[in-house]
Amino acid sequence: MRLLTKVGVCASAVAAGTYYAKTSDDINSLGIVRFGRAAYTAAKIAVDYKILFHRIEKTDSRYPEEIHKLHLKSALCLHQLCCDNGGAFIKVGQHIGTLEYLLPMEYVQTMKVLHNEAPQSPLEELKTVIHEDLGQTVEDMFIEFDPEPLGAASLAQVHKAKMVDGKIVAVKIQHPKVKAHSFVDIRTMEFLVHALGWVFPEFDYVWLAEETKKNLPLELDFLNEGRNCEQVGRLLKKFKFLKVPKIYWEYSSERVLTMEYCEGGKVDDVQYMKDNNISVNKITEHLGELYSEMIFVQGYVHCDPHPGNVLVKQTRHGPQLVLLDHGLYQETEFKTMASSYLVEISSVLSRVPRQLLFLFKTNDVVRSIETTLHSRSSSTAFLNMSRCCVRAVADWEASRCRTWRCRLRTELHRQFQLARITLFSLYLWLLDSRLIGGWLQPKLSSFSSSFITS
Incomplete structure (x- = not known):
């Protein structure tokens, strides 16, 4: 009975969507059309997978080729849905495009283009948003507007x-109808992930819809984004390689954010880095250092670091990272797996604390950038992360001290642990150095074993 009800609702929505498509000039503003389009796409993908799994066993020699074709076909359908519905659907599609360690590559590669090719709104509609929110025309506010x-x-x-x-x-101007569509879009995603979870019990993505429902209102408030931007600038001002844009509050509102213009190339644009003599290895090291500081020391994490939100620029002081789009941060108390474990990871993600999901997402995006840049395998990121962990634990222990002796003991322990990490990084450099030849390798290997064990 429940299945018949769901099928009936989907069929009604699709039929209504078809009717309105012929009678309305702006069918995309109708919630029933957006829901019908999404329900049809989800149902079509689900049926295709059910048919394949019934027709071919996983042990069949034809299975790899058939599943590849179906993954690609389904990913293209999902991409078209995101482009047609826009708004929150684009947001989820961009997230899918960063899950290289979780989802089939056909989905990742297809959805990744949404980072650079999201649908645009007509200029006149955007000017209307500015006038409604700020009470001024674009011509009154700016002498030039591209x-x-x-x-x-x-x-x-x-x-x-x-x-x-x-x-x-x-x-930055919000697409005119995104806020109006957001309620229907969120409810649509909730319904569809629950329905797909019922059809495919082994795949549980309810957590993705829940996070979208919780965080989309925050991302739609550009004043909140401006405050986040200034906050992260203060917390991370010690990093000379980091640039965050200045906010012009007199020209900002919930749907309009005016900020300093920052030049640079996208962080995954390898050709741009070659043309501007920017070291990809240095960039990935900076990314690791930056996000380790956010997660383990400051407890204030930028949760949408996809390639369109991070720029790189060569300066006289070296490569610079420009961090954009500060709409979503997660404050945490604690300062990636192969695709073959998809079912297990999905099951875990449905039960982990919500704060952890942001850290997983951030890790996915940063690792995706490193993979795209083909930067060398390096221990630097792990060493930086270790230093941040040591500092965070020491700060916590010091906050609980009541005597100067306790604080002194904590500080000495902190410095000792940091010195050990530095010594180990020197060992790794020697191990990799061509100057030492082969005669020192056994001695260094022995040292490494004793160091790690202790």
Whole structure:
């Protein structure tokens, strides 16, 4: 009975969507059309997989080729759905495009293009948003306003402009109907992931819909994004390689954010780095150091570091990272697996604390960037992470001390552990150095064993 009800609802939604498609000029604003489109796509994908699993056993020699074709076909259908519905669907599609260690590559590669090719809104509609929120026209606020966007994302697009005082700024403007669509889109995703979980009990992605429901309202508030931007700038000001844009509050609202214009290439653009003599290894080291500090020391984590939100630039002081899109941060108390474990990971993710999901997502995105850049395998990221962990634990222990002796003992222990990490990093450098030849290898290997054991 439940199955018949679900099928009936989906069929009704699809039929209504078809009707409105012929009678309305703006069918995408109708919730029933958006729901019907999503329900049809999900049902089609589910049926295709059920048919394949019934027709061919996994041990069959034809199975790898057949499952590859189906993954690709289904990924293209999902990509089309994201583009048609836009908004929250684009957001989820971008997340799928970063899960290289979890999902089939056909899905990852197909959805990854959404980082650079999100649908755009007409300029006149964006100007209306500015006028409604700020009470001024674009012509009154700026002496120049580039009609071509710098980039279009899931929730907004950014245009370059020049203020009256000559400052060059980037104006982030929310797509006009995203907020209005968000409630229906979230409910649609909740329904579909529960329905798919019922059809395929081994795949549990309810956690993804729950996180979208919780966080989308925060990301739709650009004033919240501006506050996050200033906060992370203060917390991480010690990193000279990091740049966060300045916010111009007098030209900002819940749907408009005006900020300093920052130049640079996308963090996964290998050709840009070659042309500008930027070391990809240095960039991945900086990324690891930056996010280790966020997670383990500051407890304030940028949760959407996809390639479109991180720029790189060569300066006279070396490579610089520009961190954009500060709409979603997670404050944590604690400062990736092969695709063959998809079922197990999905089961775990449905039960882990919500805070951990952001850390998993951040790890997925950073590792995706490293894979795209083909940076060398390096222990630097792990050493930086270890240093951050030592510092975080020592800070916590020091906060519980009541005497100067306790604080002194804690500080000495901190410095001792940091010195050990530095010594171990020297060992790794010697091990990799061509100067030492082969005669020192056994001695260093012996040292490594004793060091790790202790």
